[in-house]
Each structure stands twice: as structure tokens, then as C-alpha cells.
Amino acid sequence: MPLLEMRDISKRFGSVQALEGVSLELEAGEIHALLGENGAGKTTLMNILYGLIRPDTGEVFLEGRPVRFRSPQDALRARIGMVHQHFMLVPPLTVAENVWLGDRKRYPFLFRRRDAVEATRRLVERFGLKVDPERRIEELSVGVQQRVEILKCLARDARILILDEPTAVLTPQEVEELGAVLRGLRNEGRSVIFISHKLKEVLELCDRVTVLRAGRNVGTLPIQEVTEKRLSEMMVGRELEPPPPRARVSDQAPVVLELKRLSVRDDRGAMAVRELSLKVRAGEIFGIAGIDGNGQAELLDALAGVRSPFEGSVRLAGEEIGTTSARQRAALGLAVITDDRQRKGLVLELPVAENLILKRHRSAPFARGGWLLREEIARYAEEKRRQYDIRAASLWVPAKTLSGGNQQKVVVAREMDLLGQALVAMNPTRGLDVGATEFVHRTLLEARSRGAAILLISTELDEVLLLSDRVGVLHRGRLFFVPPERTNRVEIGRLMLGEGEAA
């Protein structure tokens, strides 16, 4: 008998059927992945399990007995714990405090600090989670913070842990460590539900996988029986396109983007990018791989015109642009897709149409004499909507109402239209599902075939390998070129960790 069974769950929100007749089974001692695109219903299903929402139909059985959770308290009492994508920890407090505060059963009146620290230490040892109970959350890395979240669940003796996109914020090293922790829990007979987009990690870490698509359960399979390709196709509902052939760009192609000994400081004054030199030719994609935090953000800022370089030059088609403003660079045809569409790419409160014309909002055809030409803007926005299939209630509602994928389409549409010769894109598919990711990749490749020079900065190694004609690795601000014969995951992974130098 399975430990947990969710039978025939349906849920409707207004006009949207979020879940329809979904069933899920979880055995004791298994790591079960829940895969699906954004909007497929994974989060809704888990919110129902965790007591945050009530289902319209269907039942939940725990060890064969029907249960009804009216709130997370009920779920917790039934030993179900959840680790959300955005942690719910209090940064100035210590690990022990975060784990035990609020546990009125244990500490009904006074919070006994030493007792809590001891209890936390016992948990740490028991589950092998390597956390110092007395450190403050704000001093800890994201990977360790996640372990604290898991500890919180284990402190309540959770036998089912729901992890929502746990690897989104981890380094490859930390992903391995998480895998070890989860396997330990599994071997004890506990179960884990692993919500994720990251197919590779699902294949590495999980025992079984359930794929949801458009609110329905498309299939539950043991890991041995699936491949990445099969899972993608199940998620999207159709066959995916084959990976693009690598372009052979001749040395005769003009150099469009050239960086010479570029050095950029970060916000704290440290040198985040060190004497970086590279050339990107027309019709090629140069991919920069690397673990987040090695200078990518500062490099992007310097190229976007938002951060002045400390030293060095940036040339676009031979012209020095290192000190020009963001606006001037847009006018020169440099397109920029930032890594954070909500903070850097879009003004969410403004309507979609206005976001589509940002960077070009001061000139024809969208403005004249200081006045915005509304019909022109509306016409242009409608054209983009059709061209990129942007799903929005209206082009004049605030951009924040759009889903992540559609928001990114707005950014991509805008940048593609101002793209003259060069494009810099950082993590362009962050947070996007398979369909949207495929779309962005296709758009980049089209730009390449039209002769644009593309600099792709991505912390997703697979994306870099998939799209790039040439590859470099950014480590502590320095760029290491990877020769074609060494362009594979293992070699690049080593460079990302700082081991060894490229020839």
C-alpha cells in the first residue's frame, strides 16, 4: 500500500482548470519527481497536499486512511513538510532559532536557547546535514540555508518532504550534497516529492517521476525507463526539435564585439571582472559558462552600459562604446537580454505595450516632439503579440499580470527589434519551462543566422553547450577559452570549479 495517495484531484480557479482528475502515488522510501511546465499544476497539487488549498474533487489518503488538510498545521501534524522555492527563514536569527521558534509544543513559554542548540545538533548528526546551529542565517550560503529548511521539516519528524525547485539556487557541488542527504532520508523510509524543471537532476536523483501537463497526469514512470528527451516530450506534448548544428564561423567574418582587457568592479569595490578579452564575430554565438557569482552580473552590467568599466575597452563594430550610456548603445543596435526580467528587463507596473517600446520610447515611430504616438505603439504591440504569441489579457494591462514565459517573450521581442549587430544575453531562459526555453533558443539561433554576433552568458552549462559555437568559462572574473576538442561537460565543469587552466 502506498504511503500517500492523491486520487482524482481536480481544482478550478475561475475559468482555469488547474488540475483535472490527477492521481499521484508515493511509496515510503522513495524520491518521487513531479515534473511539468509552468501552469501544468505541480504547485497547485502540492499546495493541496500541504493544506494551503482545498480540492474541488478527489481525496487524499495517508497510509490508506482518508485525510483532509485544512491548513499547513494539519499537514505538519501528519508529518508532511514543505521546503518552498523562496525560503522562509529569518536572516538575523540563528539556525537553531529558525528551526525551533514557533514550536509551542516544545517551548510553550520561554525559548530555551541552549536546549534548542542541543536539539538541533542532535538532528544534524542524525541526518548528516552539516549545519552549525549557532550561525545566523544571513551568514550562510544558499545551499546551507536550504539544509536549514530541511531541518525544520525533520524537526517535526516529517516523513514526506516536498521540495519546490530545490536545485534552482544550488551550485553543482551543492546539488550533489543535496542528493546525498535525500538518499539518506530515503534509506530511512522517508519520502521526498521533488518538484523541478531540471531534467538532468531529476534523472540523477529520483526514483520515479510523474509528469503533469495542462492539469493532467500524463504518466508516472520509474527513472530507469525514461530519458531526458522522453520527459521533455511528455511535458510539452510533442516531439522536440533536434539540437542545432554548430556553426563554422570563418576567421574572415568581421569581428563585431570586441572586449579588450576589460576590468569591472562589483558593488563592494572588489574586481569582479579581470582583464577579460574576447572577440565575437558576426554570425556566431560565443557562450560563457560559469557558476553564478564569478563576475557574470558585472560583465553584463558593463556591456549594458549600466556600470562603468574600471579599465579596458568595449568595441562594437570597431567603435569604442565602453563609456557610452545604455541609451546610446541601444541606438547603436546592441540588444541586451538581462538575467532578471522582473527587476532589470521590465517595468512590471507599466502596460505590456509600453514595455515593448522601452529603449526606443523617445524616438520615431513611437514618439514625436515628446508626445507618445499611441496608435503606433498599439499597432506595433499587436504585431509583436502575433509574432511572438504573447499571451496577455490585453496589451495595456500591467506586465506583471503575464506569466514568466510571456514576460520573457516581451523582453525578447523588444530586444530582437532593436538588435542591429550584437546581442548580449544572460540566463535568458531562467525560470522558463521547456516550451518557452525552446522558443528563446530558437530566437537566438535565428538571430545568429541573420548575422548577429551573440554573447551568451549562462549559468546553465547545458544551454551553453547547446547553443554556442565557441565556449569560454568565467571563473573569478577571468575568462578561460575552451578549445573545441575539450568542449564537453567534464572539462568545462572542471574549469568552472577553477581546476586547471585551459590551454
Add this chain to the structure above:
Amino acid sequence: MRLPEAVSGWVGPLVRTVGVILAALLLTLGLLVVTGYDLLDCLRAFWAGTFGTRYGWGGMLTAACPLLLTGLAVAIAFRCGALNIGAEGQFLVGALWATAVGVSLSLPRWAFLPLLFFLGALGGALWAAVAAALRVWRGVPEVLSTILLNFIAVEWVKYAVTGPLEIVPGTAQTAELPASGRLWMLDRTTDLHGGVLLAPVAAALLYLLLYRTTVGLEMRAVGSNPTAARYAGISVSANLFRTMLLSGGLAGFAGVVELTGRMYGLTQGSTDLGYGYTAIAVAMLARLHPLGVIASAWFFGALASGSREMSFAPTYVPDQLIEVVRGLMILLSIGYGVVELSFRKD
């Protein structure tokens, strides 16, 4: 006529706002009853002071006028990223500068009024510019600097009114503006002056600026997301400056309009008017939308006028009760916003 999409997005917030107003009114009526006032008499007095009589209309619109202009000043500032709490001080500085010139010159009205308006707006704008400069060049939060500047403005007016501009020693008031320096009266029997027409025009112009010009687009972008604005090539500091100058200018203009329309001179009491602070409530109720401020100011004007009527015979409701209503309004509209936000968890 099909409503453009931007307008039909209004209906929800409008309904909610009306709901807030009704709730506050109901609560106040409840208070009145509980404290022993005759409900019918109160309602009758309120009606007489607002929509029921000619002088009610006059009182209502005249009271709304300064609130409309200062409300616009606050709304545009808040919407565009500058927390201008200094509308009060900017109002006073505008009125002061206009008074100083207005009582010492005499020009024909067609030249005099524009000059005074210009001086008032200039005074308010420069007063706001001080805070803007501090913010842009030294990172001083304008929430602080504008409030402190308010105090300075108050003292400045008090000084002028008991010193250089004092008409007769000991009276603590300035001379009055000559007739050509006053706004034309729309209705002799009430206080209704031309400013009541100017204010909505200003609101309409502001709406056009914010939503139909490139400058307006940049200001709104900076107000919502300065980071993205920067990446889009928009200058955050330039736009913050623009916003503060515009906001201060509007508040200063409000001061002159009130001066030339109603006050005609300054007294110690001028520093107690508090329009700049009430304007914050006006702006919030209007959800920071220029056209919404028209309705919101009107409502507050009605409140002021109706309650003043209630403070007379036969009901004699004290002013404090009206302050309670205002407070309730603010609490409910802000409180509603908080409740709304916490339910809108995506």
C-alpha cells in the same frame, strides 16, 4: 463607445474605493448616533453644507480646490518614485513668495495673476528642489528632508507675517492683495472662485503629461522600477528631479491659488491649514491617479464643507469628529490596500 482597456481597468479599483468611502461614512454615522447627536439633523446639515444648497456647493468646491492641487502634487510624486511629504511647506513657500510681491505691486489682472502663479510655482519647485538635490547627490531620503523643510517653511511664514510683511505691528498678518491680484469670483454669494476651474484643468494636463508623453513614461518607469529604468537607458536622477520640481511647483501653485482665491493675504493661521498633509490622504484615496484626485479632492471638500455645517446650529458637532472621519478614511483605504495585497499572493 467602447472604453479603452486602460480605462476599463479602473472599474474594479473605483468600486473598491467607493466601498471604502461608504464604510468610513457609515462608521462615522454610527459614532454620531452613539455619542448622542441626532442623526437626521446631522444628515440634513451635511446635505445642506454640500449638495443641498447653493452655498453648500460653493463651500464644497472651494474647499476641494487646494486639496485637488496639493493632492495632484503628492500623487504625482508618489507615483513617480519621490516620497514628497513636503507639499505643505511647498504650498506655504509658494504662497509666501506670491504674497511678498503681490502686496507690493499693482498690475492689471491679466499680467498680475500669471506673475503670481509663476512665483508661487517657482517657490514651491525650488523648495522641493532642495530635497531633490539632497536625494540625488547625497542620498538623503526625501521622506525626511521634505518634512524638515516643512518646518522651516512654517517658521519662514511666521517670521514674514510678524516681521517684514506685517501690515500693522501686532496684528501678525500681511496686507491683502489688491483687487487685480485676486482671482475672479464665480459666485458672489459664496466663496467660489476661479481656482475651482483651474484645478481640474491642471489635473487633466497632468494626466496628459504622465500618460501621453515620453517624459511621463520615463517618470512612471522610474517610479515603479528604477533598476529596469536604468537598463532601459532612462536617467533615474534626472527624472527624480523632474518629479520633485513638478510636485513642488504644483503645491506652490496650490498656495497661490488659495491665496488669490480665498485668503488674499497670510496670517499666523495660514500655517495651520495643513492642506499639504491632507493631500496625502487625498492622493492615496485616488490611488495616485491624476483624474482620480479630482473625485477624491471633491469628496474631502464635501467632507470639510458638510462637517462645517454640522458644527453650526442646530447640531453643533465638534470638528474633532470630522478629524475622526478623515482618520478613518485613511485607515480604511490604507488598511484595505494591505488586505488586498495579502490576499493577492500569487
